[in-house]
Amino acid sequence: MTDGRGKTTAEKIFSAHSGTDAVAGDIVVADVDFVMGQDGTSPLAIRALERMGVDKVFDPAKVAVVMDHSSPSPIEGVSALHTIMRDFGKRTGAKVYDVGCGVCHQLIPEQGHVVPGDLMVGCDSHTCTYGAVNVFSTGVGSTDGAAAMAAGKLWFKVPETMRFTLNGELPAGVFSKDIILHIAGMIGADGATYMAMEFDGPVIDALSVDARMTISNMAIEVGAKAGLMRADAKTLAWYEGRGSRTPAPVDPDADATYAVAHTLDLSALSPQVAKPHAVDNVSPIAEVEGTPIQQGFVGTCTNGRLEDLGIAAGILAGRKVHPDVRFIVAPASKQILLDAMAAGYIQTLVEAGAAVVTPGCGPCVGTHNGVPSDGENVISTANRNFKGRMGNSNAFVYLGSPATVAASVIEGRITDPRKYFTGGAL
């Protein structure tokens, strides 16, 4: 330390990747370990590369494009975009995840493309998801993505950090989704703009890697650039057998300087729901219980992981989806679909009345796979509920945990899932 003070995780990762003694506020040009784009953003990045006059990527092993947002293609326009991506893969050697592979934010860590200590950018705002595995990952636009694909580096403003120490023990029936919705309600949609977030404490320690990703995924919903956690024994165990790179975990210094530090005790947290049309319009479930719903959705880069499907299947086992409700399930990746089949979750969900769609974004962004009708209410495990988000500006999207969605699709109205968890387990 040259300036006599400790560093945050973000400052350490930017220092290591820029070869400078980076502190919050500095603008650095830093090396990136991986660059990703999805089907809504890669075509523009590929066009930007063409306009730059660049016909190859800096390292084909460090670039991937993923067809997940609108996949399989519902219309010719999208098919053409997918073709641009496949051709790009053939031309440059970049990895192509085609239709059915899953959501980019599941695939990039799951397939071992990034490891703890990395710096990576993705042309998608929820790239912040891999903060949960100690990667400084952040969403950028297509031109930034193109520059990073071409040069293997990018300019960054080193962010200040907002720290959350999460104490206590989560009550039964309350999940990591409820934590991040609670935080969004507390600090607001611009509460952490330009900042990195760091999460630690006993509550984080107790969460699985799957559950941690839900929290980091939604860092962008409060404006943050990243949602970082330490790599602990669980993280390193999760990485065993994934990819060939060696994790290099980065811990913040004990005397790091934080712009803001919050300490929360979550022992009395109740399930939380974000109401239309803003992610920070959050209420404890008691205030929205009984709201009728016509569609439920479990999936997305927020909550489409194996643990999430397991929670939904646990609640729906031996029960039926309400006859007036459509229940859509989108596993976040092909691997999750396979694992969920092996665990019997898919059988249970389909028997209960779920429509399981291709691994990918599903109806999250409103291009296909379950656009709600005018005036309908949807309860979803996604991360956004903006007006029009699921493809119809006259529909109303509520956000909750997989348990809240599963409990709600049984009764046809928003339902507190805690009754299924009496005694601490399903």
Add this chain to the structure above:
Amino acid sequence: MKLSARAFKYGDDINTDYIISGKYKFKSTDMEAMAVHAMEELDADYYAKVKPEGGFLVAGTNFGMGSSREQAPLVLIHSNTKAILAKSFARIFFRNAINTGLPVVECDTDLIDDGDALEVDLEAGVVRNLTKGTEIPFPPLPPVMATLLADGGLVEHFKKHGGFAL
């Protein structure tokens, strides 16, 4: 660089789904065609009002929150929006605007009403409200961002220098 146009004023927390709905971003990569839908969720006439003579989009806090879609600044550029003036910006939108060559100005927009004639002087860091006869100062951009904007965005910067020259 000095820019002149009228103000078109909207509120806080304008997200990228409102600037250009996700349902259009998959339709094509033709920004000229997509620009007619700019700001449609908030103001169906935005394109018709701004395109002919150009305009400044004036907003409150957290402009551009939400997704990383670069179509957001691009459709605004193609609808003849000359700059965005807001009290604060969402981070990814801010970067995307600089990288695509759309000037972003962080200033006190309470001093601007819909329809005001404005002159924005990016180097001097001042918005002149010609209708009200007032001046609103703003902090000029850091050098890295000013360079990118002066080069016309990141693509032009790469073309000019063959890579990053920051």
